[in-house]
Amino acid sequence: MSRILFFSRDYTPHDHRFLSALAQHGHQVFFLRLERQAYASEDRPLPPQVEIVRWVGGERPVSWRDGPRLLASLKRVLRQVRPDLVQAGPLQRSALLVAMSGFRPLVSMSWGYDLILDAGRNALWRWATRFTLQRSQALVGDSEIVRRLAIRYGMPSERVVTFPWGVDLRRFSPPPDREIGAGRPFTLLSTRSWEPIYGVDVIARAFVLAAARLPGLRLVMLGNGSQAAYLRNIFHQAGVEERIIFAGQVSQAELPRYYQAADLYLSASHSDGTSISLLEALACGCPALVSDIPGNREWITPGVVGWLFPDGDYKALAEAILEAASDRxxxxxxxxxxxxxxxxxxxxxxxFPRLFDAYALALRGS
Structure with missing residues (x-):
């Protein structure tokens, strides 16, 4: 049994899965949370075997200015917990702090956006990326695009362990009998947060165009976010609000039934490694229409399990929706x-067990 400090940016469904699985495998697990962001995406309690570590972080959003205070507190945590290994991510946030502390072995975990978007922001972010990777004994990534970028920023290829996180196939499964009757509304599903990176405004504008040509079209929108007023205004101006179901933030227990009830899953995200939402849709037998970005191309063969549309092109998305709806x-x-x-x-x-390959690699390399 190893003592593992799991240091993440926030507390999300992904963190819950990793922490629960680590505890189930008999490890002594300590959870350290960097910040608490505005919109909570996970409310399930952690297993009692997971010890939540109290420190100066974890209660509000953080910025670069908080770095010295957080680093000093992290060093105290490391002395108290005495972990055998630290797993931390994203790279320029939680993992960077561990790298700056000098602790080894460090297994850095990419969250996709940290390498795909953040690493290229400016010189400071590029430095943080390289600094962290140079001090990581292993890196866990969920896609080929993440692996390639990590190597480009200096991570030795033999220290990168790549595996899609995957989903619980028992919980996310097709419905016993999916109705395909022509008289039933054609239902689109969007599950991404209402933030600019996820391109939900592209979905909104595409729906307005497609709905004008297909009276039986309906859109179910899950989630919330900073673009709420902007998105609702798009629908209001077009007069299509009554054809949209705003379901809000739904629990993990409720989520599968939304995929099961949908005819087509939509994502217009501008950046993704391996999208868990996409995998959830596929597992529920729901075809996907998603933006043509590298992470999605690793999963979607057009015409086989779904389609791709040019990133940001709402007119192309509208046409693709209409094409899909024409052949149930x-x-x-x-x-x-x-x-x-x-x-x-x-x-x-x-x-999931591929994570332990990264642990073994890091322990050997420390």
């Missing part, structure tokens, strides 16, 4: 293929 029988076959793909490549129970 084809969507049913694509849904079966989507589930098969999830079973082959996105099984959390099969993929």
């Amino acid at each position: 029988q084809r969507l049913q076959q694509m849904g079966l293929a989507a589930r098969r793909l999830a079973e082959e490549r996105a099984d959390w129970e099969k993929n």
Whole structure:
């Protein structure tokens, strides 16, 4: 049994899964939270085996100015907890603090956006990325694009462990009988947070165009975020609000039924490694129409389990929605293929143990 300090930016469904799985595998797990952001995405309690570490962080958003105070507190935590290993991410936040503390072994975990977007922001972010990777004994990434970028920023390829995080295939599964009757509204589903990075405004504008040509079109929008007023105004100005279901922030227990009830999953995200939301849709047998970005291309073969549209092009998205809605029988076959793909490549129970390969690599390299 190892003493593992799991240091993450916030507390999300992904953190809950990793922490719960580590505890179930018999490790002594300590959870350190860097900040508390405005919108909570996870409210499930952690298993009692996971010890939540109290320190100066974890209660509000943080900035670069907080660095010295956080670093001093982290060093105290490391002395008190005495972990065998620290797993930390994103790279320029939690993992950077561990790298600055000098602790080894460090398993850095990329969250996708830290390498795809943040690393290229400016010279400071590039320095933080390289500094952290140079002091990481292993890196965990969820996609090929993340692996390539990590190597570009100086991580030795042999120290990168790549695996899609995957989903719980028992919970995210197709409905027993999916209705495909022509008289039923054609239902689109958006599950991403209402933040600029996820391009939900692209979905909103595409829906307005498609809805004008297809009376039976409906959009279910989960989540919330800083663009709420902006998005609602797009729908209000177009007069389509009554055709949209704003379901808000739904629990993890409720989430599968939304995928199961949808005809087509939409994501217009401008940046993703391996999108867990996409994998959830595929596991539920829901075909996907997503932005043409590297992370999505690793999963979507156009015409097999879904389609790609040019990133940011709401007119192309609208046309693709109409094309998909014109052939529900084809969507049913694509849904079966989507589930098969999830079973082959996105099984959390099969993929998670790859994390221990990264641990072994880090322990050997320290």
